[in-house]
Amino acid sequence: MKKITTNSFAILAFVATFIFATFSANANQTRENVIKRGSLNCGVSQGVPGFSNADASGKWTGIDVDFCRAVAAAILGDANKVKFTPLSAKDRFEVLKAGDIDVLARNTTWTLSRDGGLALDFIGTNFYDGQGFMVRKAANINSAKKLNNVKVCVETGTTTELNLRDYFKANKLKYEPVAFTKSDEAVAAYDSGRCDVYTTDKSGLAANRTKTKNPADHIILPETISKEPLGPVVRGNDENWANITRWTLNVMIEAEELGITKANVDTLKSTDNPAIKRLLGLEGETGKNLSLSNEWSYNIIKQVGNYGESYEANVGTKTPVGLGRGLNQLWTKGGILYSPPVR
């Protein structure tokens, strides 16, 4: 009997060591793991227009994809050393926690409960989204304040539905929700005239407008009725890794502010402007603070570009997603993009 007890204690201790090893193994060594592996594992969506998507040749593109490529450029010096893992909205956080991916860039809304409750860190916002409305031009509505007695097509089971209710209640307007489980169904119903209004996040509105029979017949109202800051997420137990990813995003924003682009980054190397010199790692030791080489920021801009370039290439007005900069404009130009100083 005694022997059995000793044995089971030994087994328990063994299991406990294993479990402890599991949880401590990931702490503070994501950077080393990425360097050892020679590639960054990045969790993306299973297809969100303009954010993360593959083309018919299998190449991933999107604003979230660019962020991952920038992180790879910063650490490994090569923006192509990224392996993308498509994740569903349901398994994204667990996969990140389990260590299968190093960073999650999957148009994820930054909220308190996710940041605080999941042992994860949101390292910034790479897209300020928010819920908006699309109506028919012929309806002659130019403001969301004038939406009264309307039928609204909406996806069910999302925060979108709750925001919609709050908005109409707060503004004392009457509406009738027509709920669908898929955005494709909701758009089709709106397009066929079953609703007067279609609502979803603005990033989705413009993309979904292209699904209608005649996109030019529809307009997106200027109001934004909710806050959806979308940002990359990392595990909460690795300070160095959180800093690397956070400052990768900041460098992209700062580069736009200083007017550094993919194209002119090499010529700007000979500039006298100290801010540009610092950002390109020609002055100071920005890399050292993150345990990276001092070319890290140069590599980001040279290989991926600044924030504005990434924005215009993936979700800007020249793409089918067709979004103006809006809130995602630099603070100096009327938006709220603001990077702390890179110095």
Added chain:
Amino acid sequence: MNKENIKSWLKINLFSNWYNSIISLFVLIVILLIIPSFLDWAIFKATFIGKTKADCKTGGACWVFISVWFEKFIYGFYPDKELWRVNLAFIILILSVLSAFFVKPKIKPYILFFLVFIFPIIGFILIHGGFGLENVETRVWGGLSLTFMLTFFGIIFAFPLGVLLALGKRSELPVIKYFCIAFVEFWRGIPLITVLFAAAIMFPLLLPANFNVDKLLRVAIGLGIFESAYVAEVIRGGLQSLPKGQYEAAKSLGMSYWKMNFLIILPQAIKTVIPGLTNTFIALFKDTPLIILVGLLELLGMVNLAKSNSYWLGMAVEGYIFVGLIFWFFSYLLSRYTQSLEKKFSTERH
């Protein structure tokens, strides 16, 4: 058929009394309303040739979407220059399945042995890499080929396990019997989604950090175990249909337990439950799209990905029709194949 015949056929089958006439007319009207506009959209007004969404201007279906993305739909992100490996694996599979129709009965067991034990190894090495072939991570596997791989793996995993479980459930040894009952009831009692989530997400949390079992393998095994519980119950149905005399006859010939089961009982039992097994395997085939929820992109997942590419928005209907046709076609094929097996193995004398 002459005019009189058609008239009487119509009278008997469609207009035998007033309510049948009303139903027939109603169905006819619905068909006339739907079919022409569908054909118009799907064929007459459709665009078949092109390279981008902009080539579809006719207002009908845009099958360009399917042709441009076809390779991705079939192979997922599998690297282009290695595609021959996937193709070769499936050609070997198809040839060995087809050869079963043409060879002498004596050779058939060897083909079965090859399919169940040797082909999976060859297929795995071909598709995954090793022995001089470049390693292709499971992360990039996808599309219809992944659907097939999972289905095939599920069948060869679930079938033997199911047979053992079915025998175990009828065992006279209580430990084995109750273990098998508990196993089957447990796996049959939980939804597949739960199994997939547990395999993909919870399982790694219980393992030490350096010990990593591939996600696809975890999911495939989860799927296989899940289906084995259903296979076990189907086969148990077959076992129960056999008269006691078969067991007694086998025993009186001095056969051991395994000999009796493999030579006398199982061949008869499995033969009677071919329709049930087909059902289970078709269900397995059609269950595979659920793996989207754990981030693996099989056929449906790839179509979802493609239709949300910003340059291909609005192709949902074309994509889903394509997926539907593919699934229907292969389910039908499987069903026809097993029907031919059923006829072949039939020992009923008429």
